Amino acid sequence: MDPEEIQASGDPVRVLREKGGDYTDNFPVVPNEITNWLDEQRAVTETCTLANLSHHMTSLRVTGPDAEELLRDLSVNSFESYEIGRAKQLVMCNPNGHIIGDGPMLRLGDEEFYSGGMLSANWVRYNLETGDYDATVETEPRTSAHEGDPENFIFQVQGPNARAVLEQVTDADLDSIPFYRFETIDLAGVETIALGHGMSTEFGFEFIGPFEQAEQVREAIVEAGDEHGLEQLGSKSYHTLSVKLGWVPPGVPPIYDVEAMSDYREWLGPDSREATYSIDGSFVSDEISEYYMDPIELGYEKLISFDHDFVGREALEAKVESPDRTLVSLAWDENDVVDVYASLFGDGETYKFMDLPRIAWGRANYDEVTKDGDLVGLSHSRSYEYDAGTIISLCSIDVDHAEPGTEVTITWGEEDSPNPKVERHAQTEIRATVGEVPYSPDRRKGE
Incomplete structure (x- = not known):
């Protein structure tokens, strides 16, 4: 079903909630676990890890005289001081200021930009095709959506021992490359882009190079990491990193019940990212717009710049002036979590099964957060x-309840889920404590 058919159903919420889908933790090609997800997750903060991101993201390359103009017109970010050798986390919105997607974009040249993982790639392609720009947009879908290998490998090496490991596979001075800057280096004999970036809060780098030499680089890193406790990350463990870091996937695409997005809905196909979302969780609303999110409640307020015109600027100006919600972390009460599992081993109703380590990839998760019975996030x-x-x-939470230490309640389970993948269960409440974002100290910038 494509987005226009979902819109024509008259009830986009119902359609997105009832989608079953074959959801797994697995990204294309990369196994769920290389060893086991617990030891892999521990290695992120205790030793060192290697994550293979070559297969599960859509890459985007924008070139030409108007490449910068196209991206600037769509992005909330300032393009001042966006010189060659710098990357920015570009954030793009619809006209109402709701986020369509984001991703790191590297400026490779005056007229060339590249991202190994851009969630708004379709939006960029659409605006090029319907606009008046002298530019070219090339996208490469995730490996499962096309035949053959990707153009580039993308590896992330992070952890307390990352420096010691990388010193054995490159002579480059990685400490001289600041956060979100990049240089071309020799990595295990391969010309590779080294980007100061990662999805863990630990020091590390993302490396981008020709895929035909991926195995050469991977083997060299694994061999160098053998004495430093390196673990290769499977899909399950890698999928947990973004939570402590504070990155939330944009969620339900803000394209339904928005007249200005009707042409975009018609342009999208049934296999597009925008058409394959499923809604999960205890929050249920008849209004699809209640599932949309803006950059402020996703923690991107500092990236918003009004030094240029861009899609959604007017709406965001009002939101920044008086924000409703902001992004926090929630630590769930461990005893209440244990009770969820204990319900499987006693008489009476069971609570909704809680997959570990996290919800399956492909579902947009929305659970109610209340304070004294009132919905606050x-x-x-x-x-x-x-x-x-x-x-x-x-958690995107009302600003009045964002103070660390605030006690809130999460409603766990769905009262009446139409999704055949969700088993019959009873709802329950789980206590939680508000914390900062990132949840762990961010050591990526060397601070």
Whole structure:
């Protein structure tokens, strides 16, 4: 079903909630576990890890005289001081200021930009095709959506021992490359882009190079990491990193019941990212717009710049002036979490099964968060984190309740889920404590 058919149903919420789908933790090609997800997750903060991101994201390359103009017209970010060798987390919105997608974009040249993982790639292509820009947009879908290998490998090496490992595979001075800057280096004999970036809060780098030499680089890193406790990350463990870091996938695409997005809905196909979302969680609304999110409640307020015109600017100006919600982390009460599992082993109704380490990839998770019985926020992207000893989630919460230490309640389970993948269960409440974002200290910038 394509987005226009979902819109024509008259009830986009129902359609997106009832989607069953074959959801797994697995990204294309990369196994769920290389060793086991617990030891892999521990290695992120204790030793060192290697994550293979070559297969599960859509890459985007924008070139030509108007490449910068196209991206600037769509992005909330300032393009001042966006020189060659710098990357920015570009954030793009619809006309109402709701986020369509984001991703790191590297400026490779005066007229060339590249991203190995851009969630708004379709939006960029659409605006090029319907606009008046002298530019070219090339996208490469995730490996499962096309035949053959990707153009580039993308590896992330992070953890306390990352420096010691990388020193054995490159002579480059990685400490001289600041956060979100990049240089071309020799990595294990391969010309590779080294970007100061990663999805963990630990020091590390993302490396981008020709895929035909991926195995050469991977083997060299694994060999160098053998004495430093390196673990290769499977899909399950990698999928947990973004929660402590504080990155929330944009969620339901803000294209339904928005007249200005009707042409875009018609342009999209049934296999597009925008058409394949499923809604999960205890929050239920008849209004699809209640599931949309803006950059402010996803923690991107500092990236918004009004030094240029862009899609959604007017709406965001009002939101920034008086924000409703902001992004926090939630630490779930461990005893209440244990009760969820205990319900499987006693008489009476059971609670909704809680997959570990986190909700399956492909579902947009929305759980009600209340304070004294009043809805104050929505919890997203829950994940077990071993160093926290419990479940951590991210939450867009009313600014009046965002103070760390605030006690709130999460409604766990769905009263009447139309999704055949959700078993019959009873709802329950889980206590949680508001915390900062990122949940763990961010060591990526060397601070």
